[in-house]
Amino acid sequence: MKIDVLTLFPAMFTGPLTESIIKRAVDKGLVEISLHNIRDYAVDRHRTADDTPYGGGAGMVMKVEPLTACLEAVLEANPRGRVILTTPRGKQFNQGMAEELAREEGLVIICGRYEGVDERVRELFGADEISLGDFVLTGGEIAAMAVTDAVTRLIPGVLGSAESAAADSFSDGLLEYPHYTRPPEFRGLSVPEVLLSGNHREIDRWRRCQSLERTLRERPDLLATARLTDADRRCLRELGEDDGQ
Structure with a gap:
């Protein structure tokens, strides 16, 4: 699977994507994860990627032009990627959704920020909106990490045993049973x-x-x-x- 992540803060992903199971999956060639800095597609010298909202109000909104340019470039290389936008207003992410996404050929995850993303991005690209739950994060990067982790571990060959994923909490709709190891x-x-x-x-x-x-x-x-x-x-x-x- 190919996973592309569009973000204003790519350095946030250094730890989560370079350790543990995800790192091993990347090293084994089972998943390819690429980070794309949306600011690289801004046209002004300040690399502006956000602006004040029409109609007034607090906060800033992610601009449509640089995000669209970044997204089009990514989709050219990953044309089968399913576009996802992390946002508090999205459908709540769960294990069933992770299993559904793990069957995709590719994912393109847009990390929402500030007051949100210009609505025309969703309309132009048909992005599926996903939320981790009924709370607000500083940005969508943590949500993108969670989605990437949950999906990657379901890709065949990533875990040592297919039974590991099948027995996890929520895989059959229930919480997992308690575990014990030595000493007795x-x-x-x-x-x-x-x-x-x-x-x-x-x-x-x-x-x-x-x-x-x-x-x-x-x-x-x-x-x-x-x-x-x-x-x-x-x-x-x-x-x-x-x-x-």
Whole structure:
């Protein structure tokens, strides 16, 4: 996959894109990530990329001319790239969206800034608007990093095991079960016996029930859309009875 990121602050990406799993994915040739400074496409000597909004009001708006010039240059090299704009007004990003984007041939991510981007950019290029959640960041760079990370780890071959991604929280609509490793006992706290039993059927059953319990406790809203089996529903009923519900 080819991912192009359009930003006013490319230096912000130095750490997140040059460490850990993303770095290994780039080194293995599984993903190509390119940063593009929108200011490089400004036509004045001050490299101006923002201006005051028509109609008045506080803040600045990212200008249409340099952003369009940058975007057209990027799309010429990545013509199949799906254009995404990070903005607080966008659709909330989730695991399902990450899986959808991971199937694309390329992504072109525009990092929103200030009061936003001139609306004509979205209209001209049909950009999909994405938000990390109901809060406001200083700029869209952090959101672009999050989208890039979430998508990259789903590309085949990036993680050591395909099961790693499949078992993650939200992959099946539930929060992930708790994990343990050595030692088997620490400061009076022991690893659940079932995990030491070697009985993989019982281990799978325990993990699934733990996922259901954690989701019921922390994010009950997820259960409305989670893919549940009859056994899952029985487990939830039992959990509800234990809580006196």
